[in-house]
Amino acid sequence: MWYVDDSGIPKTGLALYTAIGASPVLTPEVLADWQNMRHRWNHEHSVPVGFELHATDFLGGRGRPGGLNPPKIERYRMAQEALSVIGSWPSLDIVTVYAEEPSHWGTAKRRAYEGLLRRLDRRLAEIGEPAGLIVDGDGTEGLYEEVHRLVNPRWIPLPAAQAPADTSEWLQMADLVAHAACQSIARQEAKRMMWGWFGRYLPKAPAPERS
Numbered sequence: 001m002w003y004v005d006d007s008g009i010p011k012t013g014l015a016l017y018t019a020i021g022a023s024p025v026l027t028p029e030v031l032a033d034w035q036n037m038r039h040r041w042n043h044e045h046s047v048p049v050g051f052e053l054h055a056t057d058f059l060g061g062r063g064r065p066g067g068l069n070p071p072k073i074e075r076y077r078m079a080q081e082a083l084s085v086i087g088s089w090p091s092l093d094i095v096t097v098y099a100e101e102p103s104h105w106g107t108a109k110r111r112a113y114e115g116l117l118r119r120l121d122r123r124l125a126e127i128g129e130p131a132g133l134i135v136d137g138d139g140t141e142g143l144y145e146e147v148h149r150l151v152n153p154r155w156i157p158l159p160a161a162q163a164p165a166d167t168s169e170w171l172q173m174a175d176l177v178a179h180a181a182c183q184s185i186a187r188q189e190a191k192r193m194m195w196g197w198f199g200r201y202l203p204k205a206p207a208p209e210r211s
């Protein structure tokens with residue numbers, strides 16, 4: 001199963017998708033490590049275990065987990081710990097594809113998702129195993145089914161199922177990785193501290209690939 005989330009900067013036309021692939025056999029072990037981290041956060045930072053880790057809001061200082069408002073530097077440290085935990089699992093596969101279209105962000109988003117599907121299909125062909133996709137969404141985004149019909153990936157038989165990220169720790173992981181990947185490309189001055197997160201905490205993950 002692959003868990004997918006997007007990121008980007010609409011005003012510059014940068015769009016990207018990150019997919020995290022996990023074997024069902026190892027899923028319990030990975031989730032146990034993630035839950036241990038979230039319990040530490042609850043104890044050390046008063047961030048409830050069930051609080052959704054949405055990178056844009058969390059790192060931007062928005063939201064009050066547990067009714068509190070952790071300082072931004074504390075939020076950054078938690079995000080770095082989460083990326084480090086993700087990067088420590090050799091069983092996880094991470095793929096990020098991006099596109100840039102300054103005149104139309106929607107076009108960039110479509111190109112990035114199409115590139116992701118094609119990349120994942122090639123990866124799955126190498127190992128000879130089909131897979132399913134779950135993407136952050138509320139079920140109303142038609143892009144995923146449209147692009148799936150266009151690409152017709154052999155090893156991904158069905159369009160991505162949409163599920164809200166607050167119900168899936170995997171989608172929250174994908175969101176955080178996508179956010180780090182975005183800053184490794186965009187290098188916004190206000191987020192300079194994040195520029196090196198992707199390479200530093202996810203050293204085994206391939207660099208984002210342009211579609």
